[in-house]
Amino acid sequence: MANANRVFAALTDPTRRAVFERLRHGPRPVGEIARGLPVSRPAVSQHLKVLKEAGLVDDRSEGTRRIYQIDPKGLGAMRAWLDQFWDSALTAFAAEVERASKEEKK
Amino acid sequence: MANANRVFAALTDPTRRAVFERLRHGPRPVGEIARGLPVSRPAVSQHLKVLKEAGLVDDRSEGTRRIYQIDPKGLGAMRAWLDQFWDSALTAFAAEVERASKEEKK
DNA sequence: CTCATCCGTAAGTGGATACTAACGGTAAGT
DNA sequence: ACTTACCGTTAGTATCCACTTACGGATGAG
Numbered sequence: 346m347a348n349a350n351r352v353f354a355a356l357t358d359p360t361r362r363a364v365f366e367r368l369r370h371g372p373r374p375v376g377e378i379a380r381g382l383p384v385s386r387p388a389v390s391q392h393l394k395v396l397k398e399a400g401l402v403d404d405r406s407e408g409t410r411r412i413y414q415i416d417p418k419g420l421g422a423m424r425a426w427l428d429q430f431w432d433s434a435l436t437a438f439a440a441e442v443e444r445a446s447k448e449e450k451k
Numbered sequence: 452m453a454n455a456n457r458v459f460a461a462l463t464d465p466t467r468r469a470v471f472e473r474l475r476h477g478p479r480p481v482g483e484i485a486r487g488l489p490v491s492r493p494a495v496s497q498h499l500k501v502l503k504e505a506g507l508v509d510d511r512s513e514g515t516r517r518i519y520q521i522d523p524k525g526l527g528a529m530r531a532w533l534d535q536f537w538d539s540a541l542t543a544f545a546a547e548v549e550r551a552s553k554e555e556k557k
Numbered sequence: 558c559t560c561a562t563c564c565g566t567a568a569g570t571g572g573a574t575a576c577t578a579a580c581g582g583t584a585a586g587t
Numbered sequence: 588a589c590t591t592a593c594c595g596t597t598a599g600t601a602t603c604c605a606c607t608t609a610c611g612g613a614t615g616a617g
Contacts (some may be wrong), residue, residue, distance in 0.1 A: 350465060357463035358575075359456060369536065371543045375594060388576055390595055409584040409593050414547055415540045424533060430475065431530065434521045437477045441520055464605075481564060494606055496565055515563050515614040561616080567609090574603080579596105586591080 349426040352419050355399035360384055361392040365401060365415075372414035374407075455532040458525050461505035466490055467498040471507060471521075478520035480513075 356362050360382070367378050379389040393413055396402045401419030405412050462468050466488070473484050485495040499519055502508045507525030511518050 353459070353463050353468070357459050360575080362459070366536075369539050369543065372547060376592090384575085385577060386593090387578085387595075391575080394595085406583095406594095411594060415544055417541060417544055420533070420537060420540060424537065427526070427530060427533060430472075431526065433475050434526060435523060437475065438521055438523055441478060466605080482562090490605085491607060492563090493565075493608085497605080500565085512564095512613090517564060559617090561614105563614085564612090566611085569608090570606085572603105572605090574601100576601085577599090579598090581596085582594090584591105584593085587589085 349422050351399040352401065352423045355395050355401055355419070356423075358392070360388070361395065364389055364392045365396055368402060368413060368415045372412045374410040374412055376410070378413065455528055457505040458507065458529045458532075461501050461507055461525070462529075464498070466494070467501060470495055470498045471502055474508060474519060474521045478518045480516040480518055482516070484519065 356365065363382060364378055367373060375389060375393065376386065378393075379386040382389060393402060393404070396419075397404065399419050400416055400422065402413050403416040404414075462471065469488060470484055473479060481495060481499065482492065484499075485492040488495060499508060499510070502525075503510065503519075505525050506522055506528065508519050509522040510520075
């Protein structure tokens, strides 16, 4: 699933977000993702599993290697949540600023 | 601070996101926010503290009550992160789809 | 000056989770 | 067939965190 709940939960952990950001410019095998990260390769595998369940990444096998890449579904879910929130929140904020300035002049 | 790290961490917890969403349409005192939520009022206070440190909310005191409202800073930071990510990720995704279809015809 | 209301903080606890180490399975090379 | 490379999974552990309970400070009403 790609609901906002899972997407948020998946992107919370800094290490996991680092894993995700390594896929930003294209597909990568697991080993290459893990290289340079301060955690072990199995840890990266576990993170990728979570990201996959959140709809943030996709994978395919290529020989003995497993290639991961970004799946737009997950980011789309978060963007939808944010967009939906953005308008009403900013509107309410602007209204409040307006109200405060009216209060000031009194 | 309103860095993406804190914003993500703050919005991860479902209860805390529920607290945040109650401020969507305007300022509210703590008691009113807590009413109807399945957690105690002190828990809400702790959530509000985290949201504030993330730059997601702002507060002012009004008599004996404390009024919270959304601070655009936090949402802005997340939106910036998402926008920045969105382009490169989608570009890489499109390039990969292109590459795959080329591979298909071979 | 009490008394009630509203709220933040501290302490303590239970549950979730990120991590490592060890193992097994699959594919490619020799 | 043997070895090597690459990866997922399991078990176990340590850490983090969301929550409640109890408490104390500040404001307003009487």
